Amino acid sequence: MALDILIVDDERDIRELVAGVLSDEGYDCRTAADSDAALAAVDEKRPSLVLLDVWLHGSAMDGLEVLDAIKVREPDLPVIIFSGHGNIDTAVSAVSRGAVDFIEKPFEAERLLHLVERATETERLRRENTRLRENQVQGDEFTGNSAVINAVRATLKRVAGTGSRVLVTGPAGAGKEVAARLLHSWSSRADKAFVIVNSARITPERFEEELFGEESDGKLIRPGLLETADGGTLYLDEVADMPLSTQARILRVLTEQSFVRVGGTRNIGVDVRVVSSTSRDLANEMEEKRFREDLFYRLNVVPVEVPSLAERRDDIPTLADGFFARYATEQGLRPPTITDEAMAALQAYDWPGNVRQLRNVVERTIILTPRDKLEKIEVEMLPEEVLGGKHGGNGGVGAMMGAPLREARENFEREYLTVQIRRFSGNISKTATFIGMERSALHRKLKLLGMVERKPGDGKK
């Protein structure tokens, strides 16, 4: 979605000029000629940025008053001030009253674009953070009752109150962030911010500004994520993606509990609990000299591993039920029931994208299925990736048609049993009960089929 910029200036030429420059760069622009129109525009729809003239001839309020009124309505909405030659002082005071920057008229288009880009980058991150937060509010509890998830939950509970640093590891989409939020919510910092530093999404050039904030001549231009997280939890997502130079500075923050803003000299104290996550092998990153060993030891005070979904298949029914109920409700429908066959297919699949992929598959199933069929989820409604993909899918009847009956039956039995055993995470007794065989008979069968001792994922026969 294009960022929406509100341009407030009493001079029509300026409004049109600025709108032209910004529209060419893909921004959506609205304009207002006086204070009333400006505030009405903000009330109508929160813009991503306001460019505001300090001097508004013929208006009920001047630029600074409009700034104050905007800040009351939308404290986080960035405002850049246009100042004329004679009123730089006013512009500076606007910055101390909450404007992110000012630009003196006449200005070059390039300078304007640079400032706009800088101001909206924060907005982009803010949106991202809000979006993630909103997603969570919808109720991403740390669902699951498998033994491994219960163990993770117990560890989180134990360390939540201690303030120790925690390093959450596990594959992408497994729920590292959900785990970190749970830890935060159980800690004494729960009513303070949970701030995400997405190391992979912030460009290395902007990393330090984002983290430490900026100041000029001793004045705050904008706070960084560290300051925003003061008193709360700072979540360093995918910490292995952090540039080495920033790793050195983060290390200093952790040691000293203080930092210096970009462009500043003063030490600013912060009280943050750092929780980091990685889906990469940090030992390997350290070996390759891409990750600082001293930082690793600082971050990894308490390691918590969130296992892949394939390692806790017994959580799939609860997770799937929860996601089906959520997405059906969003469509104004009742939570559907899921047939045993459909659930078995979900449990048999390998989920390389883990819980995130399961959530997406459920959402897609709900969207792609006609509404009148959504009371009961049948196996055919599930997407092809789950039914026929290479991860845990089966070859289908078609693949068996070229074989004599005996061989086809054995092939079928092999596939059937592989899926069922996987579904019960390799537990032969549970599998036997489910498929209606004696445990010893199942053992014999597996031996006959050359499948003895085969556990999910180990690939050996």
Ligand SMILES: Nc1ncnc2c1ncn2[C@@H]1O[C@H](COP(=O)(O)OP(=O)(O)OP(=O)(O)O)[C@@H](O)[C@H]1O
């Ligand atoms: N235990 C869980 N209960 C409910 N929802 C979960 C659970 N684990 C993960 N999710 C869902 O899966 C999505 C991915 O989870 P999350 O972002 O925590 O994973 P991650 O391990 O941090 O992934 P990445 O490393 O890719 O950022 C979340 O948006 C959430 O909806």
